[in-house]
Amino acid sequence: METKVLETSEVTSDYSSKKFESELDEYKYTLDTITNSERLRRTILLNFSELANFYISTSAYHFQEITSKNEDSKECYILHYALAKSFKDLMLIHRDVFLQLQIASHKAEENVVENESIAAHFTESKSILLQALNGFHKSIEQEYRTIARFEKGNKDICNKTKHHQNPWPVYKVQFENILEQFQLIETAGLTFQKVIEIFNSIKNYTVNSYESSLEEAQNSKASIAAVAQSLEKMDDNEDIAIVLTEIDFAVKKIETSGRKLEGFADLVEEKVKSLVTLNFPTATNEGLLLIKKIDFNRSVKKWLDYELLPYLIDLWENQNNLASFYKHSLLNLKSSLKLIRNNKSLSPVHSQIATLKEIQNTIVVNIERQQQIISQIENKLFNQLLATNIYGTEEFLEVSFQSSLNQYTSGSSGFLMRSFQKIKSTINSLNSSYEQTISTSPDNLVEKSINCINFRMVKEENAHYDTLFLNKNFIGDLFLVPRIEEENKLDVSFNNWQKGFNKSVLITGNNLSGKSTLMEDFAKKHFGKDIVLLETDSTITIEGRKFKTTQNLKESLQEVSKNIYNTKPVLLIDDLEFWRSDEISFLDNVRALVNFALSESDRIFVMVSISKAMQKHLDQRLPFSNAFTTRIDLNKTNPEEIFKAVLIRHGASHKKLVNKDRNLMSPKQIEQKVQELSSNFKNNIGEVLQAWAYSTKMMDNNLVIFEEADCSFEDFFSSEELIILKYVYLYKYINEVLLKNFLGKGYNINFDLGIKRLVNTKVLWRNSKGNLILNRVITSDVFEILRYRGIIN
Numbered sequence: 138m139e140t141k142v143l144e145t146s147e148v149t150s151d152y153s154s155k156k157f158e159s160e161l162d163e164y165k166y167t168l169d170t171i172t173n174s175e176r177l178r179r180t181i182l183l184n185f186s187e188l189a190n191f192y193i194s195t196s197a198y199h200f201q202e203i204t205s206k207n208e209d210s211k212e213c214y215i216l217h218y219a220l221a222k223s224f225k226d227l228m229l230i231h232r233d234v235f236l237q238l239q240i241a242s243h244k245a246e247e248n249v250v251e252n253e254s255i256a257a258h259f260t261e262s263k264s265i266l267l268q269a270l271n272g273f274h275k276s277i278e279q280e281y282r283t284i285a286r287f288e289k290g291n292k293d294i295c296n297k298t299k300h301h302q303n304p305w306p307v308y309k310v311q312f313e314n315i316l317e318q319f320q321l322i323e324t325a326g327l328t329f330q331k332v333i334e335i336f337n338s339i340k341n342y343t344v345n346s347y348e349s350s351l352e353e354a355q356n357s358k359a360s361i362a363a364v365a366q367s368l369e370k371m372d373d374n375e376d377i378a379i380v381l382t383e384i385d386f387a388v389k390k391i392e393t394s395g396r397k398l399e400g401f402a403d404l405v406e407e408k409v410k411s412l413v414t415l416n417f418p419t420a421t422n423e424g425l426l427l428i429k430k431i432d433f434n435r436s437v438k439k440w441l442d443y444e445l446l447p448y449l450i451d452l453w454e455n456q457n458n459l460a461s462f463y464k465h466s467l468l469n470l471k472s473s474l475k476l477i478r479n480n481k482s483l484s485p486v487h488s489q490i491a492t493l494k495e496i497q498n499t500i501v502v503n504i505e506r507q508q509q510i511i512s513q514i515e516n517k518l519f520n521q522l523l524a525t526n527i528y529g530t531e532e533f534l535e536v537s538f539q540s541s542l543n544q545y546t547s548g549s550s551g552f553l554m555r556s557f558q559k560i561k562s563t564i565n566s567l568n569s570s571y572e573q574t575i576s577t578s579p580d581n582l583v584e585k586s587i588n589c590i591n592f593r594m595v596k597e598e599n600a601h602y603d604t605l606f607l608n609k610n611f612i613g614d615l616f617l618v619p620r621i622e623e624e625n626k627l628d629v630s631f632n633n634w635q636k637g638f639n640k641s642v643l644i645t646g647n648n649l650s651g652k653s654t655l656m657e658d659f660a661k662k663h664f665g666k667d668i669v670l671l672e673t674d675s676t677i678t679i680e681g682r683k684f685k686t687t688q689n690l691k692e693s694l695q696e697v698s699k700n701i702y703n704t705k706p707v708l709l710i711d712d713l714e715f716w717r718s719d720e721i722s723f724l725d726n727v728r729a730l731v732n733f734a735l736s737e738s739d740r741i742f743v744m745v746s747i748s749k750a751m752q753k754h755l756d757q758r759l760p761f762s763n764a765f766t767t768r769i770d771l772n773k774t775n776p777e778e779i780f781k782a783v784l785i786r787h788g789a790s791h792k793k794l795v796n797k798d799r800n801l802m803s804p805k806q807i808e809q810k811v812q813e814l815s816s817n818f819k820n821n822i823g824e825v826l827q828a829w830a831y832s833t834k835m836m837d838n839n840l841v842i843f844e845e846a847d848c849s850f851e852d853f854f855s856s857e858e859l860i861i862l863k864y865v866y867l868y869k870y871i872n873e874v875l876l877k878n879f880l881g882k883g884y885n886i887n888f889d890l891g892i893k894r895l896v897n898t899k900v901l902w903r904n905s906k907g908n909l910i911l912n913r914v915i916t917s918d919v920f921e922i923l924r925y926r927g928i929i930n
Contacts, residue, residue, distance in 0.1 A: 154215040157195055158277055164188050165270050174259040178238045181266075182323055185231050186316060192216070192224055193312050200305045211284055217305040219280040223273055225308060228315045230269045233421045234262045235319060239326045240419075244525045246333050318426050322418050329417060332433060333524045338408050339437075340518050346449070347511050350456045354507055357463050358500045360387040364470070365493040377478045384471045388464055409437050419528050429527055437522075444517055447893050452510045459503045466496045582853040583898060589848040590899050593831040593914035617658060618782040618822075620651070623769050627659050630767040634742050641734040641743035643762060645752045646771035648916040649823025652746035653711050655771065660707045660744070667706035669697060669741075673715050680704060688718035691729035698737055707742040714751055714869045719878075723868070727755060731764040738766070750920070750929050751867050774822040780811045782822060783829055792841045794833075802843065810843060824917050831914065850918040852926070858891040862911070862919055863928045865901065870908040 164184050171177045196216040203213065241258050244250045364387070367380045412433035420427045473489055627642065634640035644652045660668045669679060673688050679700040686693045690710075697708060710716075713730070717723035734743050745765070747755075749772060755761040762768060784807070787794060794802045802810075811825065814832070818824035834842050854862065864879060865871045873892065877884045892909065895901040900919070901909040911919060923929040 153195065154212055154220075154277075157192055157216075158274075160188055160191050161270070161274065161277075165267070165274075168263070168266060168270070171263065174238050174242060174255060174262075177259060177263055177266075178235060178242070181231050181235045181238075182319060186319055189224075189228055189312060189316055193309060196221070196305055197309065200303065203303070213303070214284070215277075215280055217303055217308075218301070219283075220273075220277065221304060221308040223276045225311060225315070227269055227273050228312065229421075229424055231266065232315055232318055232322070232426070234266055236322050236418060236421060236426075238262060239322060240525070240528050243326070243329060243333060243528075246330070247336075247523055247525050249523060249525060318418070321426075325415070325417050328415060329524065332412065332415075335408055335412060336437075336522060336524045339405060339441075340522060342404060342408070343445070343449070343514065343518060347452055347507075347514055350452055351504070351507055351511065353456060354459060354500065354504045356390070357387075357459065358497065358504065360390070361463075361493055361497050361500060364467075365490060365497070368490050368493065377474050381471060381474060384467050384474075388467050388471075405441060409434060409441075412437060417527055431527060440522065444521065444897065445514065447897075448510055448514045448517070451890070451893075452507060452514070455503060455507055455510065459500065462499065463496070466492070582851040585848065586851045586853055586900075587898055589850045590912060590915060592848050593827075617654065618778050618785065620655060620771075620774065620778060622775075623655060623771065624659070626767065626769055627655075631663055631742065634738075637739065639735075639738040639766065641738040641765045642745070642767040642769065643752070643765035644744065644746045644769050644771060645749045646746075647749055647821060647824075647920060648911075648913065649827060650771040650821050651774070651823055652771055655769075656709055656711060656744050656746060660709055664707045664742070667704045668709065669706050670709045670711070671697070672711075679706075687720075688716055688726075689721045690716040690726035691721070694729055694733045694737075697741070698733070701741065705740055705742070707744060710743075710745045712869060713745055713747045714867070717868070724758065727761060728759065731759070731761065734764050748867070753930055754867060773820040776812060776815050776820060779815050779820065779822050779825050780808055782826060783807070783811050786826070787841075792835075792839050794841050794843060795836075796843055797845075799840070799842070818917055821917065827914065850915050852922045854922065855887070855891060857887045858895055859923065859926060859928050861888065861891055861895060862900075863923055865909060865911050866916075866919060866923060866929065870904070870910050872908050 167180060167184055168177075171180055199212045199216055238259075241250070241255055245252075245255050360383075364380060364383050367376070367383060371377065371380070414430065414432040414434070416428050416430050418426050419429045470489060470492065477489075630640050630642060644656060646652050669677065671677065671686065671690075671693055673686055676683055676685050677693070677696070679697065680703060682700050684693075684696045684700070686696075710730070713727070714723070716726040730745065734745075737743070743765075749770070752762060784804075787807075794807065796802055796806070811829070814825045814828045818828060832844055834844055836842050860880075861871065861876065864876065873889070876888060876892075880888070892901070896903065896909070899912055900915065902912055904910055920929070
């Protein structure tokens with residue numbers, strides 16, 4: 138639908154502010170008679186757009202009259218100066234309500250809100266518009282009274298604005314932009330309905346797929362029961378033929394059934410291929426229309442591959458295993474019955490009935506397992522695969538970005554801001570109902586932990602502030618806080634090394650304790666360019682000669698030793714745990730390092746970092762720590778140094794820090810919060826900085842609000858998952874092949890399921906190399922759980 142803006146030449150003297158007021162009253166009357174959301178949405182799109190176009194055309198007509206010196210000063214004052222700002226506010230309120238009505242209709246289409254919530258949302262939306270119209274009408278009456286006072290004093294109203302430049306050209310552009318946004322929202326809404334249809338189609342097909350699988354299992358259960366009943370009723374050998382016929386029929390049904398991954402994938406691909414990258418208006422913020430750009434095709438495919446298919450594969454494998462077991466059992470029974478028939482004796486039938494009872498029990502267990510998997514599939518289908526999640530604050534399956542279509546002036550009227558706030562609270566109420574609708578499962582340990590991870594993850598709106606606390610390379614040397622005790626210890630070791638003593642340094646500490654930062658800073662200060670940073674799968678240059686490294690530390694150390702002639706460098710090996718492969722074990726690499734430290738540390742200053750847990754693990758197998766002359770534990774940092782680190786980083790943000798009541802926090806209050814975090818994280822400086830980042834939130838007007846973390850990470854792990862986590866914590870990463878090699882015959886399907894659950898709950902992440910790593914926001918929690926459960930000392 139396009140609403141025509143009249144050309145100036147088409148506007149006659151009938152197009153006046155009084156005529157506009159009459160059109161406004163007619164629109165208000167129409168609005169007052171509306172009884173449902175869809176009619177309200179259409180009325181805004183058609184009738185209000187027509188009213189706005191009338192205002193634009195009338196104002197443009199009188200603006201042209203100014204140039205011909207035939208202008209009516211009262212009309213110019215009313216339309217260009219007095220009402221333009223208020224009418225723009227009225228347009229913005231209509232646009233925002235229009236968008237939220239569309240969002241509500243989409244959520245209703247996906248059945249994520251109750252009808253009562255939609256009805257309440259309509260009532261509140263209509264009420265907001267009527268209040269806005271009444272407020273605008275009062276503004277008109279007020280301006281007419283102002284003109285009357287001027288005329289009573291024999292003054293021209295144009296005297297009030299004669300020193301002002303006419304703002305109409307600016308307002309005209311803004312009005313036309315807002316009208317275009319109405320069309321953008323409408324067009325996007327129609328496209329979005331097709332996206333919802335595709336999503337529903339995928340859901341329906343998936344439901345049919347797992348219902349069919351479950352139905353096959355139920356049919357197997359019924360067939361076995363029928364065979365067992367026939368066996369119990371047998372009186373003589375002649376009845377065996379009937380039972381054999383039933384068995385043949387049941388086996389034939391098994392051979393014609395079964396789930397195929399390829400078939401499902403092809404059909405889903407067919408449904409998804411029509412999805413493309415689209416731009417959607419999803420929200421407004423103080424006059425800005427916010428747009429999300431979503432590649433639906435890529436996002437949905439990736440979500441299906443990583444979130445849904447693993448469960449469906451489990452379901453199909455479970456069903457196929459049942460079918461194989463069922464078929465094998467029936468064929469065995471058939472052979473036994475033939476033998477009984479040949480022997481002309483029914484005495485062994487009782488044992489066959491007992492066998493069937495065991496088969497029935499196995500099928501019941503299998504069905505229960507399938508129902509558990511289906512419950513997980515349904516949870517993901519109906520809580521996550523929702524097109525309307527695009528309207529939420531969380532990322533839609535993949536990634537989104539926001540842009541603005543219209544810059545809104547900062548001096549909004551108080552009435553408009555109150556109306557925006559009311560719209561916001563109304564939509565929050567609708568979304569609250571939506572949240573209640575999808576929250577079908579109890580607040581168990583897994584959900585608490587997922588909520589905790591979600592709370593701690595870096596948010597897009599906080600990215601600039603969080604970077605100061607989470608990225609050591611961003612802040613530079615000036616922001617490093619000296620760790621005086623540890624640096625003094627290193628200086629003593631370095632001075633002795635310069636005097637000819639063998640010196641090697643082992644730096645230990647938990648994740649984020651600052652091992653890398655201390656090593657790199659020390660090397661830069663004392664060795665300048667004479668630094669050899671030894672990393673796996675990289676190219677190393679020593680005195681102009683290059684060589685490539687693998688995961689074989691022994692070979693790399695030999696290259697270092699034979700290529701150093703004219704310098705006395707420092708050798709840095711950060712995160713020793715990464716040095717391992719199928720060709721050479723971690724323990725062999727460690728032995729090579731120990732030998733190197735003992736023999737070469739007089740001409741090469743050796744510095745190695747490793748986790749505290751791995752240090753203890755190695756010390757039980759060989760004299761690892763004793764091979765180093767200097768040992769530094771970074772697990773705990775001086776509280777004053779932690780406080781200084783927080784202050785430096787916050788100061789670099791140039792933001793004001795406030796509490797939840799929006800009151801400015803004093804240095805003493807900040808210090809108290811830092812001390813609380815330090816106590817919670819055992820004075821681990823990196824964990825405290827990270828906790829500060831996820832406990833703060835960027836607000837408007839350059840404010841940062843400190844919010845107490847209202848969540849905790851719970852221990853929901855199975856015994857298999859604890860073993861997986863121990864391996865990841867000690868060795869930094871893992872994959873399925875490494876785990877199978879590590880566990881040998883102890884590996885079973887429960888470990889596969891454990892990996893999938895840890896990935897689905899985002900406890901583990903899969904990096905670009907396909908390896909699984911621990912989510913850094915819960916590293917300390919996982920360590921404490923492993924330690925409490927006695928898995929790690």
